[in-house]
Amino acid sequence: MKKAKYVFVTGGVTSSLGKGIIAASLAKLLQARGYSSTIQKFDPYINVDPGTMNPYEHGECYVTNDGAETDLDLGHYERFLNIPTSQANNVTTGRIYQTVIDNEREGKYLGKTVQVIPHITDEIKRRMLLLGESGEYDVIITELGGTVGDIESLPYVEAVRQLRWELGTDDTCVIHLTLVPYLKAAGELKTKPTQHSVKGLQELGVQPDILVCRTEHKLTPEIRKKVALFCNVNRNAVIESIDVESIYEVPLVMLKEKLDKVTLAKLRLSAKNEPDLDKWKDFLFKLSHPKAEVNIGLVGKYVELQDAYKSISEAFNHAGSVNECNVNVVSIQSESLSEENIEDRIGQLDGVLVAPGFGDRGIEGKIDTIKYLRENNIPFFGICLGMQCAVIEYGRNVLGLKNAHSVEMNPKTKFPVIDLMEGQKKIKNKGGTMRLGAYACDIEKGSLASKVYGKNAIQERHRHRYEFNNDYLDQYKKSGMVMSGINPDNNLVEIIELPNHPFFIGVQFHPELKSTVDNPHPLFVKFVRAALDKSKEA
Numbered sequence: 001m002k003k004a005k006y007v008f009v010t011g012g013v014t015s016s017l018g019k020g021i022i023a024a025s026l027a028k029l030l031q032a033r034g035y036s037s038t039i040q041k042f043d044p045y046i047n048v049d050p051g052t053m054n055p056y057e058h059g060e061c062y063v064t065n066d067g068a069e070t071d072l073d074l075g076h077y078e079r080f081l082n083i084p085t086s087q088a089n090n091v092t093t094g095r096i097y098q099t100v101i102d103n104e105r106e107g108k109y110l111g112k113t114v115q116v117i118p119h120i121t122d123e124i125k126r127r128m129l130l131l132g133e134s135g136e137y138d139v140i141i142t143e144l145g146g147t148v149g150d151i152e153s154l155p156y157v158e159a160v161r162q163l164r165w166e167l168g169t170d171d172t173c174v175i176h177l178t179l180v181p182y183l184k185a186a187g188e189l190k191t192k193p194t195q196h197s198v199k200g201l202q203e204l205g206v207q208p209d210i211l212v213c214r215t216e217h218k219l220t221p222e223i224r225k226k227v228a229l230f231c232n233v234n235r236n237a238v239i240e241s242i243d244v245e246s247i248y249e250v251p252l253v254m255l256k257e258k259l260d261k262v263t264l265a266k267l268r269l270s271a272k273n274e275p276d277l278d279k280w281k282d283f284l285f286k287l288s289h290p291k292a293e294v295n296i297g298l299v300g301k302y303v304e305l306q307d308a309y310k311s312i313s314e315a316f317n318h319a320g321s322v323n324e325c326n327v328n329v330v331s332i333q334s335e336s337l338s339e340e341n342i343e344d345r346i347g348q349l350d351g352v353l354v355a356p357g358f359g360d361r362g363i364e365g366k367i368d369t370i371k372y373l374r375e376n377n378i379p380f381f382g383i384c385l386g387m388q389c390a391v392i393e394y395g396r397n398v399l400g401l402k403n404a405h406s407v408e409m410n411p412k413t414k415f416p417v418i419d420l421m422e423g424q425k426k427i428k429n430k431g432g433t434m435r436l437g438a439y440a441c442d443i444e445k446g447s448l449a450s451k452v453y454g455k456n457a458i459q460e461r462h463r464h465r466y467e468f469n470n471d472y473l474d475q476y477k478k479s480g481m482v483m484s485g486i487n488p489d490n491n492l493v494e495i496i497e498l499p500n501h502p503f504f505i506g507v508q509f510h511p512e513l514k515s516t517v518d519n520p521h522p523l524f525v526k527f528v529r530a531a532l533d534k535s536k537e538a
């Protein structure tokens with residue numbers, strides 16, 4: 001039974017400084033030194049989870065094994081640490097208020113006025129301590145979303161202040177991530193935004209122990225001294241976080257800056273074990289020294305936003321490293337594709353991934369793309385909606401089911417080859433009601449899927465409402481499509497493939513969510529390999 005210590009990571013000056021990556025890097029270093037660590041993210045918005053937000057608002061929605069729809073930073077945590085997260089690792093203001101209001105209705109605070117302090121802050125604290133109570137972890141890292149100074153972050157900072165007082169300073173550590181901008185005209189790095197941001201925290205009663213300074217230029221010893229002096233931290237606790245090419249370099253940069261050692265010293269934990277990062281370094285070396293390159297199209301409707309397909313692009317990085325090749329992901333807006341321009345737009349690619357998604361926009365572009373890939377022997381990988389589009393394309397163009405469609409896009413279609421799942425038919429509420437999380441899938445022996453996975457029973461994560469309509473199963477099978485993955489409990493088709501093609505596979509689940517540095521996902525690894533073979537043909 002371990003007694004957990006708590007690290008809080010706050011952010012100042014601006015958003016997008018990479019708090020999630022810093023938190024994940026620190027956890028990686030602690031793990032590499034033999035400490036068990038996990039990360040949780042507290043987000044100050046009122047949605048109960050990010051599942052109801054458009055990817056343009058919030059980037060990708062990451063799904064855990066236990067079916068929680070969460071912030072994409074949890075994806076970084078899993079990719080770095082190679083341990084699964086759960087519902088408990090992501091909490092929002094919406095969830096906190098929902099619990100407090102439910103408690104109030106149940107009469108748990110009977111007689112009292114229910115207020116932000118103490119009721120909301122107590123609920124925040126309860127959840128901050130929850131993972132530590134399992135006795136599994138030495139260090140729990142809690143990332144606070146938002147920026148210090150935001151109105152909505154106030155109860156979280158107050159909860160941290162109270163916890164430091166309750167747990168004592170030896171068991172807690174506050175890391176504040178700030179920006180040290182470079183003013184080109186003055187030729188200088190500026191520390192004032194950092195000073196103001198720390199002052200903002202101090203006014204709320206929280207003195208940070210460590211400052212991680214995001215910067216485009218190296219911090220001089222004078223700058224470090226100045227930041228330390230004016231922000232009231234030790235000089236060795238001013239950590240430089242300089243821009244790097246790849247997020248996977250950050251743990252090594254933080255190791256060099258001793259973020260882990262300073263944190264451990266603050267928590268009165270020993271840093272005697274040297275971190276074992278051999279596997280990580282090997283991954284990074286291969287990632288940055290590719291021997292070949294492949295061009296893979298990513299056809300989707302949210303491609304303008306980098307974060308919308310975060311796990312997919314990271315899974316390509318993992319697979320690229322294994323194959324020692326640079327995966328150049330070419331983003332293609334599916335709305336811009338039509339039968340007339342398909343050849344020009346995708347004819348030269350070594351493979352195409354058709355992305356997950358919702359709704360009608362850009363759907364015909366995806367279907368036209370798949371037809372072209374199928375007929376021209378170009379590797380195809382469809383995820384969720386991408387797999388559903390492959391079923392629609394095959395229905396229309398091979399089976400002659402005119403205008404076959406998914407009921408999601410055309411509720412009146414004569415050939416509903418993709419239909420609403422039975423269990424979804426009575427559901428009215430949108431939040432948290434999809435088929436979510438890990439489910440089993442049995443794989444047909446001898447299939448492409450079984451070669452890819454090297455086993456015949458898998459578990460993958462899901463996030464969908466529609467499925468292959470089994471009324472059409474015989475028709476598809478007879479004409480050559482192989483339904484190679486089936487859920488053993490309800491016969492839902494999980495994987496489809498075409499045998500007489502170099503690589504044509506569609507999956508109803510989201511393999512990208514399980515790809516990590518230590519365990520690159522086999523579907524991505526083999527898809528990149530197929531693209532590599534294709535590139536050599538030319």
Ligand code: GLN
Pocket residue numbers: 355356357358359383384385386408463464465466467
């Ligand atoms: N919109 C489709 C469904 O709900 C696919 C979802 C997805 O791609 N994640 O079934």
